[in-house]
Amino acid sequence: MPAKIISGKQIAADIRLELKDEVSELRKNDIFPKLVVVLVGNNPASESYVKGKIRAAEEIGMESVLIRYADTISEDELLSKVNDLNKDESVHGILVQLPLPKQISEQRVIEAIAAEKDVDGFHPESVGRMVTGLETFLSCTPAGIMQLLKRSDVSLQGKHAVVVGRSNIVGKPISLLLLQADATVTICHSKTVDLASITKQADVLIAAVGRAEMITKDHVKPGAVVIDVGVNRTDAGLVGDVKFDEVSEIASAITPVPGGVGPMTITMLMANTIESAKRHAG
Numbered sequence: 001m002p003a004k005i006i007s008g009k010q011i012a013a014d015i016r017l018e019l020k021d022e023v024s025e026l027r028k029n030d031i032f033p034k035l036v037v038v039l040v041g042n043n044p045a046s047e048s049y050v051k052g053k054i055r056a057a058e059e060i061g062m063e064s065v066l067i068r069y070a071d072t073i074s075e076d077e078l079l080s081k082v083n084d085l086n087k088d089e090s091v092h093g094i095l096v097q098l099p100l101p102k103q104i105s106e107q108r109v110i111e112a113i114a115a116e117k118d119v120d121g122f123h124p125e126s127v128g129r130m131v132t133g134l135e136t137f138l139s140c141t142p143a144g145i146m147q148l149l150k151r152s153d154v155s156l157q158g159k160h161a162v163v164v165g166r167s168n169i170v171g172k173p174i175s176l177l178l179l180q181a182d183a184t185v186t187i188c189h190s191k192t193v194d195l196a197s198i199t200k201q202a203d204v205l206i207a208a209v210g211r212a213e214m215i216t217k218d219h220v221k222p223g224a225v226v227i228d229v230g231v232n233r234t235d236a237g238l239v240g241d242v243k244f245d246e247v248s249e250i251a252s253a254i255t256p257v258p259g260g261v262g263p264m265t266i267t268m269l270m271a272n273t274i275e276s277a278k279r280h281a282g
């Protein structure tokens with residue numbers, strides 16, 4: 001039986017309706033959640049993601065501002081803008097779109113963002129709190145994946161979750177969230193020997209590698225739940241890390257690309273900004 005398609009697009013739409021209600025309640029109390037997105041340069045992929053974020057904010061009734069800089073901006077100039085935004089009481093969330101041009105240290109910029117406005121969840125303070133299970137802004141893609149699993153009734157307790165990829169923004173944090181949900185977690189990466197023998201043990205397989213269609217049916221146990229975090233632009237269009245056509249024949253559930261994890265990432269960014277506005281209000 002072919003897999004159930006987990007529609008991130010649909011689940012994101014459901015959550016956005018809930019968020020829209022929350023924003024209208026806050027507005028009655030004169031709280032206007034506001035997100036500032038800083039975009040440096042004109043990378044087409046970044047343009048497309050940032051547009052998605054601004055559109056989502058509008059849809060929910062939240063304020064958003066896009067600040068653009070040429071890719072020649074200096075690190076000092078960008079840091080000083082971040083500082084201004086940190087001090088601006090009307091701003092609840094600050095997101096500096098990555099990647100940044102090479103003259104700028106991404107780490108320094110991330111660390112400059114006030115932790116209480118770090119709606120990306122990339123600041124070391126946010127990461128540290130997440131690791132210890134304290135309340136914090138969860139980084140948006142891992143948070144979105146957890147929501148997808150929850151709202152699709154995928155149970156995690158005692159299950160073997162295998163994560164392929166160990167990036168700071170997806171692989172590492174999703175591994176810890178799965179662990180907190182009582183899964184048994186294995187992390188694989190580019191140096192893993194005999195990847196397929198490990199991924200084939202997964203009840204829940206998270207593909208976050210960034211290589212088009214590298215996860216094939218030979219990597220997947222029949223009946224597994226497969227979450228595809230890949231966003232790879234190829235001549236054939238946007239494809240995930242999973243060979244969807246063949247894996248969907250044997251998985252029990254699978255996320256598509258596009259329309260899977262991506263819309264959830266953006267939705268969690270909105271949720272974090274609203275949460276920040278609530279905390280700020282007291």
Ligand SMILES: Nc1nc(=O)c2c([nH]1)NC[C@@H]1CN(c3ccc(C(=O)N[C@@H](CCC(=O)O)C(=O)O)cc3)C=[N+]21
Binds near residue numbers: 262
């Ligand atoms: N500071 C920062 N925070 C981020 O969260 C961040 C970032 N930098 N840099 C780049 C990555 C990537 N990312 C995506 C967001 C939405 C989709 C998304 O909505 N994808 C649509 C397709 C969009 C399209 O067609 O381009 C989908 O999968 O259906 C994808 C990828 C956020 N990132």
